[in-house]
Amino acid sequence: MFARSLRFVNLADQLRARPLMxxxxxxxxxxxxxxxxxxxxxxxxIGFIGLGQMxxxxxxxxxxxxxKPFVVYDMNQEAVxxxxxxxxxxxxxxxxxxxxxxxxxxxxxxxxxxxxxxVYLGKNGVIxxxxxxxxxxxxxxxxxxxxxxxxxxxxxxxxxxxxxxxxGGIMGAQAATLTFMVGCQSPADFERAKVFLDKMGKNxxxxxxxxxxxxxxxxxxxxxxISMIGVSEAMNLGMRLGLDPAVLAAxxxxxxxxxxxxDTANPVPDVITSAPSSNEYNGGFKSRLMxxxxxxxxxxxxxxxxxxxxxxxxxxxxxxxSSDSEMAEKDFSVxxxxxxxx
Numbered sequence: 001m002f003a004r005s006l007r008f009v010n011l012a013d014q015l016r017a018r019p020l021m022x023x024x025x026x027x028x029x030x031x032x033x034x035x036x037x038x039x040x041x042x043x044x045x046i047g048f049i050g051l052g053q054m055x056x057x058x059x060x061x062x063x064x065x066x067x068k069p070f071v072v073y074d075m076n077q078e079a080v081x082x083x084x085x086x087x088x089x090x091x092x093x094x095x096x097x098x099x100x101x102x103x104x105x106x107x108x109x110x111x112x113x114x115x116x117x118x119v120y121l122g123k124n125g126v127i128x129x130x131x132x133x134x135x136x137x138x139x140x141x142x143x144x145x146x147x148x149x150x151x152x153x154x155x156x157x158x159x160x161x162x163x164x165x166x167x168g169g170i171m172g173a174q175a176a177t178l179t180f181m182v183g184c185q186s187p188a189d190f191e192r193a194k195v196f197l198d199k200m201g202k203n204x205x206x207x208x209x210x211x212x213x214x215x216x217x218x219x220x221x222x223x224x225x226i227s228m229i230g231v232s233e234a235m236n237l238g239m240r241l242g243l244d245p246a247v248l249a250a251x252x253x254x255x256x257x258x259x260x261x262x263d264t265a266n267p268v269p270d271v272i273t274s275a276p277s278s279n280e281y282n283g284g285f286k287s288r289l290m291x292x293x294x295x296x297x298x299x300x301x302x303x304x305x306x307x308x309x310x311x312x313x314x315x316x317x318x319x320x321x322s323s324d325s326e327m328a329e330k331d332f333s334v335x336x337x338x339x340x341x342x
Contacts, residue, residue, distance in 0.1 A: 044071035046196070047103035049096055049119055049126075050140075051079040053283070054166065055109030058139070058164075058172035058200045062107065063087050065199040071146070075097045100129030105196060106136045109166075115144040133160040137193050139180070141165045141217050143296055147183075148211040149328060155185070162193040163210065165217035167224075168201065169265065170284050171274060175285050179203040181220070183212035218300055221293040223334070225314040228261040232336035235268050239340075245271050267336030276331035284331025291318040291328075 048059040051074040063070045064087065073093040074080050093099035096119045099298055100106060106126060110116050116138060120126045126136065136154050137159070138147065151161035161184070168178040178201030183191050190206050196206045207216045234257070238248040245268045253263040265284070266272045276284030294315040295308045303309045321338055322328040 003279055008168075011279045017137075022160065045071055045103040047071045047073070047093070047099040047106040048109075049073045049099060049106065050109040050115075051076065051083055052109065052111065054172055054173045054303060057170065058085060058107070058109060058166075058178070059083065060087065061176045061185045061200050062196060063090065066196070069102075071099050071102050080326075088244050097124045097129035100126045100131070100134065101128075104134050106134060107196065108136070110138075111139075111289065113146040113171050114143050116140050116150055116249060117146060121153060127153065127157045127159075130154070130157050130159050134159045135162065135189070135192055136160065137164050137196065139164050139166050141221070141293055141296070142214065144211045144214045144218070144300060146250035147214045152211045160192070161185075161210065162189055163213040164193060164197060164204075165213050166201070166209070167217065167220050170276075170283055171264070172201070176200055177202045179204055179205065179214040179331060181207050181208050181213040183214065185210060201250045215300070218293060218297045219310040221290070221310050222297045222308075222314075224261065225294055225318065226310045227259045228265075228315060228333055228334055229314055231257075231259065232260040232267045232333070232339055235266070235336060236339045239268075253257040261333070265331075267331055267333035277333050277336065281330035281334040281337065284333065287318055287332045288322045288330055288334040291315065291322045294318055 046062065046068050048055065048062065048070070051059060051072060059071060060083070069091070070087070070089070071091045071093050072080055072083055080092050084092065091102070093102065108116065108119060110119060118125065120136070136159050136219065138150070141288065147163045151163060154161040163183040164180045164182055166178045170179060172178040176199070179199050180195060180197045180203065182190055182205060186195065194204045207213050231252070234252070239245055249262060249266050249268070249271045252258055260269070264272065265275045265277070265278050269277045272278065276282060294311065297311055298308065298315060301311070317335065320331065321335060322323055327334050327338065
């Protein structure tokens with residue numbers, strides 16, 4: 001009893017010796033059971049922001065394979081409700097900040113640079129709820145400069161940042177066969193991120209420092225856009241010359257013309273039943289998003305004074321296609337349909 005009384009006397013002496021603001025800080029530093037509990041829960045939880053056509057399937061693999069508490073956020077509440085109905089024990093967050101306060105790993109899959117900036121840096125953004133050393137993995141395809149800036153601000157706020165844009169399309173997201181191109185500050189960040197990326201894809205490639213993943217992605221999509229136009233032109237010409245499209249595609253796929261745009265996502269309907277072209281060009285990578293990525297390519301080319309010949313032509317072609325509101329929402333292989341109607 002005496003020891004307890006002495007402890008309170010000493011505490012009272014300490015408080016009298018402190019200014020009022022220090023009293024507040026002194027009390028706020030006491031650990032509470034609730035804050036300790038929420039911190040512990042955050043250490044085990046994964047957050048996912050962006051349940052669009054790609055993100056939904058990515059999260060659907062990551063959630064059960066991780067066997068950890070899972071928190072999701074999307075402005076589209078219908079997508080959130082659908083995800084929760086298809087996956088057990090998933091919580092929804094009221095904002096990116098709320099999600100960050102509950103998690104230690106955050107994956108984002110968002111359409112454009114402005115969305116990434118808003119989710120991470122905007123009002124009620126991730127940074128407002130960020131725990132120290134929270135790993136932020138952004139799988140969006142955005143401007144290289146924006147990616148680097150957002151990553152640096154995450155790091156300045158005490159978190160860790162990785163840019164990990166993806167290749168493989170919706171089919172790859174559904175099958176968990178995506179390729180992740182990773183940019184980060186250290187090998188430790190890469191290894192930490194790889195644990196989670198491996199659950200959503202089959203190839204995780206370290207590309208270099210912050211922004212290197214974005215650089216690799218836009219180069220890949222530059223080639224992808226050009227190759228899809230090339231395959232579409234070749235298939236259209238061959239069919240007008242009387243060739244069977246399945247036979248022509250088989251020749252391409254076993255010869256020097258082989259590429260993903262032919263052997264996986266052939267633009268001619270019914271050549272490959274799983275391709276978007278066989279589903280009326282639905283369920284793939286939208287033409288307007290390809291145009292967006294080609295805009296990122298164009299920005300990077302200007303910044304580095306790199307000549308773009310076919311790339312500039314491809315951007316103009318997809319700008320023309322995307323001016324049609326219906327085609328803009330179709331998979332970018334719809335270029336074949338556009339050519340076939342000429």
